[in-house]
Amino acid sequence: MVLPEISIDAVLAAEPLVRPFVSPAPLIRSYPLERELGLPSDRRVWLKDFGWMPSGSFKLLGALNWMAHHLDEIGDRPVVAHSSGNFASGIAFAGLCFGRRVIVVMPETAPRVKFEKTRAFGAEIQTYDISRDHETGERDRLTRAIAQTEGAIQASPYDDPHIIAGNGVGALEIVRALKHEGRDLSTFLCPVSGGGLMAGMALGIADGFPSSQIVSVEPSEADDFRQSLELGRRVRLDHPRSICDGLLSYDVGEHNWPILQRLVTRAVALPDLATRVAMRWLYDQHGLRVEPSGAIGVAALLDRRVDLGTSGDLVVVLSGRNVDDNVFRSWIEVDARPAPAWNRIPS
Template sequence: MSSETATIAEVRTAAPIIHQHISPAPLIRSWRLEQELGLARGRRVWLKDYGWTPVGSFKLMGALNWMAANLERIGDRPVAAHSSGNFASGISFAGARYGKRVIVVMPDTAPEVKFNLTRSFGAEVRTYNIATDHQTGERDRLTRQIAEEEQAIQASPYDDPHVIAGNGVGGLEIVDELRRQHRTLSHFLCPVSGGGLMAGLALAIADGYPDAAIIGVEPAGADDFNRSLAAGERVRLDHPTSICDGLLSYDVGEYNWPILQKHVSTACSVPDEKTCQAMRWLYETHGLRTEPSGAIAVAAALTGKVSLEGEGDVVLVISGRNVDETAFREWIGTE
């Protein structure tokens, strides 16, 4: 792995590692979205739906590649990580595949489905108070404490070249499938939090379709990447807030930033109420349950937050589906 950050070559190297464990998440055409967005005849909209993975999100891709790359360093030691929930189950899945003990630090408010998934693959879970973490730094302190006391190797959920490269394999899958169908690509929309997913996907999309607009989508209350693009440097938010629990990182990762700055042309922010409407639209139109973080790219398209003018297809990333039933019903307004 290069010393600076991930490259497209390293994304390609990660592909056989990922595909040894899981099948590609499907890329599904949405005729209904094409109609809803009023696209010109001949243009298509595709959903890359990571809800189909064994952990219900994209996070196991980076986790698998990180685990495979660090096996020798880990040895008999445990792996420690913090996560809002999806990387927790991803690294837990990777630990189960490679026979490694995993300890994860999760917020006390994480959805029950994310706790259950993480434990189902054998990880030990410890919690912290997310309401005060911006003041106490409890999440990072707990994770460091585990690393020190248990001699654990620490894994980042997003700020690591191996994680970026693993996540980027999904971008190769998108490019391969679109090319197989002789399609062009004009716009690619993906959620941004720490940037581990978008950085990996951006490497592959920019390589396969260099003229495509690569657009980041964030919650309005957690728009550090949008601010970072405007400032030309990484901007940290002290207290990001949103129902999108998977998109509440304080800033984008150090390894992610140069990739994002180079390849992501635009970012937009979406109010939570619009994300809820997109969740409802996906459920009523496609029977698809998504967590808020997973629906936000669709929300950006439906609300016209970005212009989709041009020629070529549009790809929207659905990053995950892990949401508790009660919360889901409340957010889509059917409780």
């Protein structure tokens, strides 16, 4: 099967469809990370914080673009999708914006905050046992059954051209903001799972800053993309494991793979302990309660897993902040890296 090519033009076309419903996520300068990494005063580190989105993650960007392109096909029928939680609230938000009924299939162990946000936007939820899904295939079977019985249109959380293009709008925001400041970008770090975020982001970043290093980050026990990039073909993991519940896809999507293979410079995999340290660090240094999937890019920097080069700025994506408070508190009970001393005032 020949898949349609997804280009920067699709990302540019998505922005006017998304923008009426959501403002750009902030790009925040991280003085503490600049100090921690020992960068010279002419280099900066930026956090692209999608936790400020109405759904608490980036997922609504792709969902809005997908919904806008399928309104005629949907008509009076519902939309159904499976999700670990963030796409659930994203597609629910899109359904609210466009007046469409949404049904989502979520693991019964998903964070409570993801259930609450999904329901708050008006979606209906059915659950499944994720611990046995690699054996039973319950998630996909339940989603297909709902599509058949309800006559619903199924939305993929990541493996769809419109999802990819919508997520890429976030990269346009980054490029525009950096160029407005007269900055250059040397390194871009982003979490990868099914690849819907990373593929869209890579398209936008590579177009705006062609010489930048694009780095994917994922858990070491859910590193299907790192293995895929190394072997030159899509690798499936039957039972990925991590506290990063948003990064547990079995493999990279078919539409995403060609983009990622072409544009991603390096894939980094990290143990959950490094992610927990990054969560604690972000809380201590920035007051941010970031979910594990959102903090893993910062973990790659704190753990010195990325070659920073000698010039240009760094951008790290915080993909979401949907984590229950009691679980977050338990995860950050780790020794955080010591705050670096002020030995200069960054310019």
